[in-house]
Amino acid sequence: MLALRSAVRLGLSAFRAASLTVPAAPASLLASRVTMMRSFTNSAPALLAAAARKTGAAKKPAAKKKTTATKKKAAPKRKVAAKRKVAPKRKTATKRKTAAKKPATRRRRVVLTPEQRLTRQREARQKARRAEIRALPKPPKRSPSAYALFVKETPRIGTENVVDAMKRCSALWKELPLSEKTKYQEQSNALRDVAAAEYRKWAAKVGDETIQKINRVNRAKGVARRLVPLNPAAKIPGSVFIIFFKDQSDKGLLDTTNITGNNESVKKAKKAGELWRGLSAAQKAPYQRLFEERREAYLKTKSA
DNA sequence: AATGACAGCTGTTTCCGCTC
DNA sequence: GAGCGGAAACAGCTGTCATT
Structure with missing residues (x-):
């Protein structure tokens, strides 16, 4: 190793001396110098490579000395720069990742039971849900009585x-x-x-x-207040049963005397259900047609 | 969820000090 | 910041049914 270092040093000295003596040396001369250097630095491929690069740099004589000096230091500098640019970045990135993952790493140490995991998932869903609810616009206050x-x-x-x-x-x-x-x-x-x-x-x-x-x-x-949609007119028409129920109610045919219950409306609904189940398909048909007519009208309004 | 009816029930509104 | 306590009035929800 020592022999190699001294050879490189000698080669560089000779190369530097030659460069200083003939500042504007043509490329061919530089090439011959490189050939000369080979005898000194036969075992130094890195130096040869540097000299070969110098051949190109010889086209700019004014910068030759500087470039030569750079040649020796530049390579290590590049290495340092590379280290600074790449290695520290990796370190920073690693640090960032580590910093970001620290809690996760800590969490990993805690082995959660399936129940705990489910609880956490549930809590996260609840949190998101609460945030969504908070984000909903608040309707104007109702008028005072x-x-x-x-x-x-x-x-x-x-x-x-x-x-x-x-x-x-x-x-x-x-x-x-x-x-x-x-x-x-x-x-x-x-x-x-x-x-x-x-x-x-x-x-x-x-x-x-x-x-x-x-x-x-x-x-x-469990809040009772229900907001009224802006366009309540565009409602889906009632079902066939609803049409039947209203028809029977209007005609006063819902006799609730034998129906149990405290609420008359509920009793009527129960009676209507009883009657509805007793109807044949032919008897239900008019209500079905009426429902379809209303449904078509509703769909037309909706698409308009 | 919405559709009809409707008695009965519940929530909301006002005030403000207090607690959680 | 939300809820409670207190009252009264009133708006609006609930419960039933069958169906889409």
């Missing part, structure tokens, strides 16, 4: 607490003359119209699909 307006206008006395204030409001409301109550009712009616207009404006902005989505969420939460 007459009593609500009265409560709003009734000032609280001193340090009276909410409960006492509301009790007092209740008592005052009961004693309030009908003419006064009517005033609040009229105010409420006016605000209801304003609220209705605001709702229509909001509904037009968000669209019926969003309204239906909000209704689904509210239903799931």
Whole structure:
């Protein structure tokens, strides 16, 4: 190794001396110098390669010395640069990945049971669902009732607490003359119209699909309030049974005397179901035709 | 889910201090 | 920030049925 190093050193010295002596040496001369160097650096392929590269660089004599100096240092520099550019990047990338994956690595150490995994998946779904619900637009507030307006206008006395204030409001409301109550009712009616207009404006902005989505969420939460779609007229017509039920109800043919239940509407529905099941196909046919006619009309309206 | 009917039930609205 | 407590009024949901 030492012999090789000294040979390279000698070769470089000779090459440097020759370059300095003849700055504007032609390419052919440089080639002969390279041939000369071969005798010194026969065992140094890297230096030969550098010299061969120098042959090309000889076309720019002014930069020769500099280039020669670069030749020796440039290669290692390139290596350093390469290291800096590639290796550190890899390190950075690795660090980034490591940093990003650290929690994951930690998680991997914890062996989750299938139940835990399912719980986490469920929690993630719930989180996403909650975010989706939060993102839904909020409908405008409903208009206050007459009593609500009265409560709003009734000032609280001193340090009276909410409960006492509301009790007092209740008592005052009961004693309030009908003419006064009517005033609040009229105010409420006016605000209801304003609220209705605001709702229509909001509904037009968000669209019926969003309204239906909000209704689904509210239903799931057990919230009774259902938002009215902007275009309730474009409804799917009732089923064949519904048409039959309405027809029978209109004709007063739903006798509920033998039907059990507390709710008359429910009893009527039960009676209608009973009658419907007793109908033949021929008896059902007129209701079927009526349903198909309405359905076609609905589809035409929808596609228009 | 929507369609019809409708009695009965439930949620929402107002006020605001308090708790979680 | 949401919910509760209190009241009253009222809007709107529920329950039933069969079918698409």
